[in-house]
Amino acid sequence: MKVYIGADHGGFKLKEELKVWLKELGHDMEDLGAFSFLPEDDFVDYAWPLALKVGGDEVARGILICRSGQGECIVANKAKGVRAVTAWNEKSAYAGRHDNDANVVCLPADYISLETAKKMIEIFLTTPFGTEERFRRRVGKVRNIDINL
Template sequence: MKVVIGADHGGYQVKEVVKDWLVDRGIDVIDVGAVNYMAEDDFVDYAKQVAREVGGDKEVRGVVFCRNGVGVSIVANRFDGVRCALGFDVEQVRKARTDDDVNCLAIAADYSSEKVIKEMVEVFMKTEFSGEERFVRRLVKLDKLRFESD
């Protein structure tokens, strides 16, 4: 399993902490930026790069960071094959993986401690989709939505 991470200026510092922590744990990390702090950068640029890597590849998970996590989650969810959830609690992230098979996690850098962020990322990386019939059924319905026009 590899993880692709990206952050704008609002999430840059915590992304760097999480990246180092993941690498120290032996996780294959691809950092799509920002590579340094740039006060005027845009979250869209990094979230789209993460989403492109994640979409359709079962062996890749993405983590996107910004100040409130909302913008990056909106961007990621516009890409086929990406199901991005805004993480706010360890148990909520666990359920997002087991029930909704999310493959991208949005982190609100301004609203969570580094400790909680690491715990959420760890659960996100380790937890597998349950494959339970009702959850599979719902994911099939979600995939069909992109083809509806009304």
């Protein structure tokens, strides 16, 4: 599975640390920026290209990192085919994947440690979408919204 990662200035340091870890694990990972620390950059400039890539690939996953995880989540969810969630702990990362078939996780760098981020990403990348009918029905309705846009 292809894994895309992106971050603005607020998530840049955490992104750089996570890239090393993801490579060590052997993931097919592509960094979509920022490529240097730019204190005045805007999360939109990294979230939107990542969302377009993930939304166009049924099996790809995305990781976005900013200070709160919220702005990038808003942007990512504008792209067709994207189901982005902000995760703040392991349980929320699990629920995003298992219950909602999320394909992008947005991390709040100001509120989590590197170790917590690693645990959440591991959960996000390995948890399958739940087989329960209610989850399938709900995500089906979300996909229908995409079709009608």
